[in-house]
Amino acid sequence: MRVSRLMLVTLRDDPAEAEIPSHKLLLRAGYIRRVGSGIYAYLPLLWRVLQKISAIVREELNGTGALETLLPQLQPAELWQRSGRWAGYTAGEGIMFHLEDRQGRELGLGPTHEEVITALAGELLRSYRQLPVNLYQIQTKFRDEIRPRFGLMRGREFIMKDAYSFHADEACLRRTYGAMDQAYRRIFSRCGLRAVAVEADSGAIGGSASQEFMVTADAGEDLILASADGSYAANQERAVSLAPEAVPLASGPRQGGAGEPLDTPGASSIEQLGQAHGLDPTQVVKVLLLLARFEDGCQQPLLVCLRGDQQLNEVKLANAVSARCGEAHGTLLELGPLSPEAASREGITDLPFGYLGPQLPDTALAAARSWQPRFLRLADATATALGAFVCGANATGRHLVGASWGALCPAPEALDLRAAQPGDRCLHDAAQVLEASRGIEVGHIFQLGRKYSAALEATFTTEAGQEEPLWMGCYGIGVSRLAQAAVEQHHDANGICWPTAIAPYEVIVVVANAAEPAQLQLAERLYGELQAAGVDVLFDDRAERAGVKFKDADLLGIPWRVVVGRGAAEGQVELVQRAGGERQDLAVADLQPLLLERLARERQGLLAA
RNA sequence: CGGGAUGUAGCGCAGCUUGGUAGCGCACUUCGUUCGGGACGAAGGGGCCGCAGGUUCGAAUCCUGUCAUCCCGACCA
Numbered sequence: 173m174r175v176s177r178l179m180l181v182t183l184r185d186d187p188a189e190a191e192i193p194s195h196k197l198l199l200r201a202g203y204i205r206r207v208g209s210g211i212y213a214y215l216p217l218l219w220r221v222l223q224k225i226s227a228i229v230r231e232e233l234n235g236t237g238a239l240e241t242l243l244p245q246l247q248p249a250e251l252w253q254r255s256g257r258w259a260g261y262t263a264g265e266g267i268m269f270h271l272e273d274r275q276g277r278e279l280g281l282g283p284t285h286e287e288v289i290t291a292l293a294g295e296l297l298r299s300y301r302q303l304p305v306n307l308y309q310i311q312t313k314f315r316d317e318i319r320p321r322f323g324l325m326r327g328r329e330f331i332m333k334d335a336y337s338f339h340a341d342e343a344c345l346r347r348t349y350g351a352m353d354q355a356y357r358r359i360f361s362r363c364g365l366r367a368v369a370v371e372a373d374s375g376a377i378g379g380s381a382s383q384e385f386m387v388t389a390d391a392g393e394d395l396i397l398a399s400a401d402g403s404y405a406a407n408q409e410r411a412v413s414l415a416p417e418a419v420p421l422a423s424g425p426r427q428g429g430a431g432e433p434l435d436t437p438g439a440s441s442i443e444q445l446g447q448a449h450g451l452d453p454t455q456v457v458k459v460l461l462l463l464a465r466f467e468d469g470c471q472q473p474l475l476v477c478l479r480g481d482q483q484l485n486e487v488k489l490a491n492a493v494s495a496r497c498g499e500a501h502g503t504l505l506e507l508g509p510l511s512p513e514a515a516s517r518e519g520i521t522d523l524p525f526g527y528l529g530p531q532l533p534d535t536a537l538a539a540a541r542s543w544q545p546r547f548l549r550l551a552d553a554t555a556t557a558l559g560a561f562v563c564g565a566n567a568t569g570r571h572l573v574g575a576s577w578g579a580l581c582p583a584p585e586a587l588d589l590r591a592a593q594p595g596d597r598c599l600h601d602a603a604q605v606l607e608a609s610r611g612i613e614v615g616h617i618f619q620l621g622r623k624y625s626a627a628l629e630a631t632f633t634t635e636a637g638q639e640e641p642l643w644m645g646c647y648g649i650g651v652s653r654l655a656q657a658a659v660e661q662h663h664d665a666n667g668i669c670w671p672t673a674i675a676p677y678e679v680i681v682v683v684a685n686a687a688e689p690a691q692l693q694l695a696e697r698l699y700g701e702l703q704a705a706g707v708d709v710l711f712d713d714r715a716e717r718a719g720v721k722f723k724d725a726d727l728l729g730i731p732w733r734v735v736v737g738r739g740a741a742e743g744q745v746e747l748v749q750r751a752g753g754e755r756q757d758l759a760v761a762d763l764q765p766l767l768l769e770r771l772a773r774e775r776q777g778l779l780a781a
Numbered sequence: 782c783g784g785g786a787u788g789u790a791g792c793g794c795a796g797c798u799u800g801g802u803a804g805c806g807c808a809c810u811u812c813g814u815u816c817g818g819g820a821c822g823a824a825g826g827g828g829c830c831g832c833a834g835g836u837u838c839g840a841a842u843c844c845u846g847u848c849a850u851c852c853c854g855a856c857c858a
Binding site: 181182183184185186187188189190191199200206208209267283284313315317318319321325326330331332333334384393486506507508612613614615616648649650651652653654682684685687688716717718719720721722723724726727735737738746 | 782787791792793794806807808815816817818819820849850851852853854855856857858
């Protein structure tokens with residue numbers, strides 16, 4: 173392709189709308205244009221990148237025996253009502269764009285395709301003999317993100333590869349899940365990206381085991397906690413660890429474990445309490461009140477106990493609450509702190525915030541107008557493990573010292589609700605410590621189990637002649653996000669440095685002075701020869717000064733630059749590698765063999781390394 | 782949705798405090814010089830000043846409303 177025909181518009185200044193390097197560079201180099209909030213046009217250069225990524229994804233998935241398909245983006249509400257996700261995805265902070273057709277039928281614009289594929293599988297897969305099957309598609313997804321940002325990182329319309337597998341039993345699901353894990357590692361390696369697999373929360377998709385693939389980059393939205401020995405890595409949402417040891421309360425239980433009152437005016441936070449009365453945060457049980465709102469309108473107050481030095485992990489809490497109430501009240505729509513303002517709107521004005529203790533009786537909710545009149549009481553295991561502790565006395569300006577579970581109040585169910593922190597000891601080896609890094613989530617694989625097949629009655633006949641719901645897995649890759657993540661991981665002060673495997677073009681031939689016939693002729697010749705040799709080659713034939721063309725070549729991030737300049741008459745050209753900036757002068761005859769050899773290796777991405 | 786900010790030419794910005802009919806850099810067009818790291822000179826083209834009301838002889842500027850976009854938090858590939 174000739175640059176003069178490429179519709180190339182590069183920007184010298186950073187666009188004001190972009191914040192992170194990859195977003196700025198994609199805009200400046202003419203890869204994308206914003207059309208609306210979270211909506212982008214993929215310009216021709218980026219489309220080539222996306223097609224290269226897609227080709228790698230296809231090759232690897234086809235290699236596992238997966239089948240490519242294409243499912244509708246317009247999806248009937250009825251399908252989502254059957255799976256129980258319509259309300260959760262459209263009401264409240266739901267992310268599904270939805271609309272009504274001229275007949276008044278409700279439709280959703282697919283944010284994901286579990287419903288459609290499961291309904292199809294239910295119709296088509298009748299016997300264990302047809303299993304397993306793994307179907308995938310590469311397609312635009314629509315999500316009405318609460319806050320689109322960072323260009324393609326979190327758009328409202330984006331390209332995703334999603335795959336869904338169907339199995340006769342769980343062991344088979346596990347095998348395919350393992351095969352997808354391996355395929356994903358190969359895909360990211362082939363794209364030239366450093367990626368790590370981490371344990372993850374299953375989120376709104378549901379199901380049991382799940383693993384995320386993170387491209388490591390400082391601008392990543394996710395916090396990864398990993399052990400230095402490489403045997404444990406998890407998203408912070410999911411990470412588990414050993415909490416620091418608690419400092420025992422010197423005097424032990426007092427007043428038989430009911431605790432001794434202590435006047436603590438003004439000490440409504442753990443820090444203030446600790447400073448004023450010489451207490452360690454690990455000696456305190458703190459009580460958080462939260463409110464959960466469900467699909468059926470039920471509003472459930474929660475009383476959560478944590479050890480004073482620990483932070484709540486809301487994802488873990490939301491999972492625990494869903495597990496306990498989901499059956500009766502449907503999807504958990506919202507979970508947040510129970511504020512004094514919200515309480516007083518309910519008619520509850522006497523909650524001593526800052527001095528709450530786990531013995532707070534349900535009668536505190538007696539005045540509630542629309543809330544459930546009983547707390548759902550949960551505790552982190554670090555709190556229930558305390559033999560004697562300090563807690564609020566449920567009266568402003570007063571705490572109890574030396575309280576113990578049983579005597580003060582029954583211990584709530586002990587769960588893991590705490591947020592693991594960098595520096596925590598690991599569960600698998602207490603000598604290992606969790607270290608933090610940032611990542612961009614580019615892939616996520618799930619063992620869904622039978623959640624969707626049961627809801628949508630997608631069953632098959634087993635060898636024994638029984639009707640059973642299909643076992644399912646689902647596997648996603650954010651293709652457009654991956655392209656931007658690659659830029660985030662591979663750029664420098666001058667622009668993008670694409671890994672060759674996904675670069676829009678592999679080589680750019682730059683004619684230093686297009687007015688010089690010898691240069692122009694040689695450049696034309698090399699351009700033609702490289703094309704004939706199967707190289708994706710750009711030819712910068714513009715009547716620009718050399719400096720402009722060099723700057724643009726760097727900004728675009730083409731891995732190899734061939735400069736046809738002063739040495740053209742003597743048959744000399746210069747070869748420059750974009751990443752690293754290595755340059756060498758070559759005889760024209762040596763160029764192509766050298767380039768072809770390097771490209772052959774680089775097209776394999778990190779697999780070649 | 783809560784908190785913060787910004788809307789002036791394709792992009793980046795000034796002008797607004799103190800109202801008087803819109804400017805700078807880049808980009809674009811033409812000509813000349815230049816020609817290996819975003820050249821120089823000359824001459825040009827391009828703006829419903831986000832939108833709607835209001836105040837005023839007069840509004841980019843003041844007032845009210847509204848929309849959009851971006852940033853910080855909750856969601857996700």
